[in-house]
Amino acid sequence: MRGLLKFITCGSVDDGKSTLIGHILYASKLLYTDQEQALLLDSKVGSRGGEIDYSLLLDGLMAEREQGITIDVAYRYFTTEHRSFIVADTPGHEEYTRNMAVGASFADLAVILIDATQGVLVQTRRHARICSLMGIRHFVFAINKMDLVDYDVTRFHEIEAQIRDLKESLHLKYVQLIPVSATVGDNITEKSPYTLWYEGPTLLQFLETVDVEEHMEETGFYMPVQRVCRPDLTFRGFQGQIEAGEIRIGDSIRVLPSGEEAHVSSLYIGDKAVESAEKGRPVTICLDREMDVSRGCVLVKNCDLKVASGCRATILWMDDEPFYQGKSFFVKLGTKLIPGVITQVHHTVDVNTGDPVHKETLSKNEIAECSISFVSSIVFDEFAVHKTMGELILIDRVTNMTSACGVVTAVTDEQERHILINREMRARMNIQKAVIVELPVDDLTLSLKEVREVERILAMHGRHTYLYQPKHKDPVAEIVRHLHHAGIVVLVANRYEMDLSEIAQVVPEGAYIKDLLATVSPEPEAIAEEILRITENRDTHFH
Amino acid sequence: MHHLSHLDKLEAEAIYIIREVAAECERPVMLYSIGKDSSVMLHLALKAFYPEKPPFPFLHIDTTWKFHEMIEFRDHVADSYGITMLTYTNMDGVARGINPFDHGAAYTDIMKTQALKQALDKYEFTAAFGGGRRDEEKSRAKERIFSFRNSAHAWDPKNQRPEMWKLFNTRIHKGESIRVFPLSNWTEADIWQYIRRENIEIVPLYFAKERPVVERDGNIIMVDDDRMKLLVGEKVEMRKVRFRTLGCYPLTGGVYSDADTLDAIVEETLSALESERTSRVIDHEETGSMERRKKEGYF
Numbered sequence: 043m044r045g046l047l048k049f050i051t052c053g054s055v056d057d058g059k060s061t062l063i064g065h066i067l068y069a070s071k072l073l074y075t076d077q078e079q080a081l082l083l084d085s086k087v088g089s090r091g092g093e094i095d096y097s098l099l100l101d102g103l104m105a106e107r108e109q110g111i112t113i114d115v116a117y118r119y120f121t122t123e124h125r126s127f128i129v130a131d132t133p134g135h136e137e138y139t140r141n142m143a144v145g146a147s148f149a150d151l152a153v154i155l156i157d158a159t160q161g162v163l164v165q166t167r168r169h170a171r172i173c174s175l176m177g178i179r180h181f182v183f184a185i186n187k188m189d190l191v192d193y194d195v196t197r198f199h200e201i202e203a204q205i206r207d208l209k210e211s212l213h214l215k216y217v218q219l220i221p222v223s224a225t226v227g228d229n230i231t232e233k234s235p236y237t238l239w240y241e242g243p244t245l246l247q248f249l250e251t252v253d254v255e256e257h258m259e260e261t262g263f264y265m266p267v268q269r270v271c272r273p274d275l276t277f278r279g280f281q282g283q284i285e286a287g288e289i290r291i292g293d294s295i296r297v298l299p300s301g302e303e304a305h306v307s308s309l310y311i312g313d314k315a316v317e318s319a320e321k322g323r324p325v326t327i328c329l330d331r332e333m334d335v336s337r338g339c340v341l342v343k344n345c346d347l348k349v350a351s352g353c354r355a356t357i358l359w360m361d362d363e364p365f366y367q368g369k370s371f372f373v374k375l376g377t378k379l380i381p382g383v384i385t386q387v388h389h390t391v392d393v394n395t396g397d398p399v400h401k402e403t404l405s406k407n408e409i410a411e412c413s414i415s416f417v418s419s420i421v422f423d424e425f426a427v428h429k430t431m432g433e434l435i436l437i438d439r440v441t442n443m444t445s446a447c448g449v450v451t452a453v454t455d456e457q458e459r460h461i462l463i464n465r466e467m468r469a470r471m472n473i474q475k476a477v478i479v480e481l482p483v484d485d486l487t488l489s490l491k492e493v494r495e496v497e498r499i500l501a502m503h504g505r506h507t508y509l510y511q512p513k514h515k516d517p518v519a520e521i522v523r524h525l526h527h528a529g530i531v532v533l534v535a536n537r538y539e540m541d542l543s544e545i546a547q548v549v550p551e552g553a554y555i556k557d558l559l560a561t562v563s564p565e566p567e568a569i570a571e572e573i574l575r576i577t578e579n580r581d582t583h584f585h
Numbered sequence: 586m587h588h589l590s591h592l593d594k595l596e597a598e599a600i601y602i603i604r605e606v607a608a609e610c611e612r613p614v615m616l617y618s619i620g621k622d623s624s625v626m627l628h629l630a631l632k633a634f635y636p637e638k639p640p641f642p643f644l645h646i647d648t649t650w651k652f653h654e655m656i657e658f659r660d661h662v663a664d665s666y667g668i669t670m671l672t673y674t675n676m677d678g679v680a681r682g683i684n685p686f687d688h689g690a691a692y693t694d695i696m697k698t699q700a701l702k703q704a705l706d707k708y709e710f711t712a713a714f715g716g717g718r719r720d721e722e723k724s725r726a727k728e729r730i731f732s733f734r735n736s737a738h739a740w741d742p743k744n745q746r747p748e749m750w751k752l753f754n755t756r757i758h759k760g761e762s763i764r765v766f767p768l769s770n771w772t773e774a775d776i777w778q779y780i781r782r783e784n785i786e787i788v789p790l791y792f793a794k795e796r797p798v799v800e801r802d803g804n805i806i807m808v809d810d811d812r813m814k815l816l817v818g819e820k821v822e823m824r825k826v827r828f829r830t831l832g833c834y835p836l837t838g839g840v841y842s843d844a845d846t847l848d849a850i851v852e853e854t855l856s857a858l859e860s861e862r863t864s865r866v867i868d869h870e871e872t873g874s875m876e877r878r879k880k881e882g883y884f
Contacts, residue, residue: 045589045594047826115727116726116727117726117770119720119772120771121721128770141747143749144747147749176750209832255588268605268608269607271635273636281604281633281634282604283600310635312632313635314632322593322603323589323593324597360747372756379609406692430750430751435749440755442756442758443746444747444754446745447749447750504815516589535782
């Protein structure tokens with residue numbers, strides 16, 4: 043008997059996902075009798091006028107039943123003679139893409155339904171892309187509703203060609219096509235008499251026999267430390283799950299990020315002392331010497347993980363609230379939780395074509411390539427090399443929402459850190475551009491009261507400001523330089539007709555606005571309006 | 586390298602979840618219902634931290650209507666495993682004489698749901714492990730492993746936090762809490778197979794034995810004490826019965842069975858034709874009843 047297979051079903055709305063799974067459960071006599079009764083009862087008041095509506099098996103939330111759609115991922119469990127399965131049935135509506143991604147991150151294989159009358163749709167590409175992004179390597183494309191195209195082999199080949207393109211553009215590893223009809227039951231659990239031109243397995247046969255663990259081995263051993271076990275002064279063990287490789291008593295291991303080495307002195311799987319343990323096991327590892335190890339450290343053997351403070355990642359934005367520069371996050375990666383920011387959104391990805399789209403903001407369900415910086419160095423790697431060490435989520439520090447998930451595409455070096463906190467970054471976090479505006483204060487032009495009014499208007503519009511009134515002995519250039527690097531809008535009220543031209547020497551070109559009144563009338567409202575225009579950060583959404 | 590078995594994978598997943606909660610959550614508690622799923626959770630918690638004891642207390646919500654054998658078993662467990670067992674009863678409900686015979690759904694709400702909320706508030710627990718499994722009920726099938734509750738303990742099924750890979754988000758605001766279901770991906774068959782494999786202690790009520798029962802509304806109810814009033818025409822009979830789930834005795838239907846060993850129970854379960862919640866009287870009402878109760882704060 044093969045081990046557990048976790049798979050996901052996805053596809054566009056009304057492609058018949060829930061019906062397909064319902065059919066497998068029903069046809070395989072895997073329904074318990076009372077569920078079957080509940081199903082018949084529900085069908086009587088359901089949308090299909092008394093016929094059994096298999097989708098009612100899975101759409102478990104009241105809102106889903108009312109609207110006749112799947113909103114959230116549902117998990118179902120079944121076992122055949124050959125294998126145990128967990129299937130995540132996921133929503134097809136674009137609005138609920140993030141719930142679909144939840145199912146994809148859980149699964150080893152994706153069954154993507156395609157309506158034979160429609161062919162490959164935008165949503166098909168979106169789902170395949172997200173499944174691939176989340177690390178799924180095995181894909182089954184079930185060409186559904188074959189009965190509605192008279193089991194036409196030519197139509198099947200047309201769709202096959204579309205999928206071949208999709209496979210190439212998304213670099214999908216293993217792809218299987220099966221012509222089916224979920225409502226009629228063709229090639230689901232039994233071979234269809236109408237598709238004699240198809241010689242492959244039925245869907246269930248394929249799921250029962252596919253090996254998803256083959257060729258999945260990563261090099262070396264690593265275990266992110268979940269917690270330190272210290273019941274008394276004599277025992278100190280490091281607990282976690284082995285994510286790759288194998289460990290034995292006596293093995294020399296390294297602790298990252300410190301790089302210190304030690305030998306394994308004892309080893310437990312759960313509460314049993316063992317000689318060795320392999321990938322997937324929950325273990326407690328004791329070392330032969332005292333070391334500084336805490337949650338978030340990683341124990342490794344023959345495994346080249348990186349220690350760095352930044353990465354490039356492909357992320358899926360999942361928050362209803364859009365991303366804007368200046369949001370701060372907790373990044374969870376492995377067992378490490380660390381503050382971090384998205385320093386740059388390089389581009390978003392067109393779900394249909396995969397082409398980059400140049401924009402710096404992100405809305406729900408958008409995929410983007412971005413740079414992320416952590417507050418200090420952590421242990422991680424590229425997703426393609428060491429999967430678990432390349433998965434991350436971003437948690438909004440204000441709302442605690444899981445705002446995004448992503449996979450590391452590149453480990454970036456220390457240089458990113460210098461970019462992180464500079465004038466521009468601080469200004470972005472203040473959601474503005476940093477400028478210095480010099481305003482003459484005298485009887486003819488502006489009063490100090492009016493300059494204060496300008497500042498008040500700016501503040502009301504969310505600008506972070508500082509009103510500076512230089513005095514004769516002030517090191518003006520130095521003060522302004524510091525204020526500017528703090529990323530704020532500086533109003534310099536020049537009360538004594540001082541020559542402040544040295545400011546231009548210490549700030550970038552364009553940041554020092556000396557003669558705003560040359561183009562703007564000397565009234566607080568007009569001045570404030572112009573400054574608001576100049577300092578607006580167009581990369582940013584306002585709320 | 587050989588692959589882990591199905592049960593090994595489920596065990597590893599549950600232990601990972603339990604350790605994450607202990608490492609990240611401020612004040613965790615493990616709800617202990619005395620049933621088989623609780624026995625499995627306790628066993629996993631003991632394994633997860635070994636040789637340390639579980640670094641959180643266990644909490645039993647006592648409705649005062651549990652089977653006597655359950656309470657004996659609970660006290661035995663509290664004494665034998667070196668864990669802290671808290672119990673809580675809604676004394677206001679007791680004072681008002683709330684009981685399962687006369688008060689129906691209100692009983693479940695007051696003695697279970699309200700009692701649980703009161704206990705969680707009293708101890709200010711921020712995370713509570715529950716033994717719920719996704720194969721039990723359709724709304725449960727949609728619930729995350731880390732299931733977020735607002736300060737009124739309510740679940741919002743339409744706005745669940747995305748749960749990606751094993752990267753659980755345990756962050757909450759003050760007053761909010763999380764329910765954690767480490768057995769989410771287990772089925773009833775998995776539970777029994779694991780109990781057999783690990784030789785886990787369970788309440789004797791799971792094993793078939795001659796017990797005093799009456800048949801009421803198609804359910805086999807055990808007469809566990811003299812608070813059970815017989816209706817006209819009802820007769821107490823000694824029959825060989827066992828229980829597939831355990832709760833308050835007046836609300837828990839048994840099944841006629843000869844299965845008095847673990848092997849026999851597993852055998853019977855695997856060939857079972859009726860899923861287990863049919864023996865829980867309260868769930869019969871209507872589709873969506875569980876979801877409604879959970880929105881109101883039922884575990």
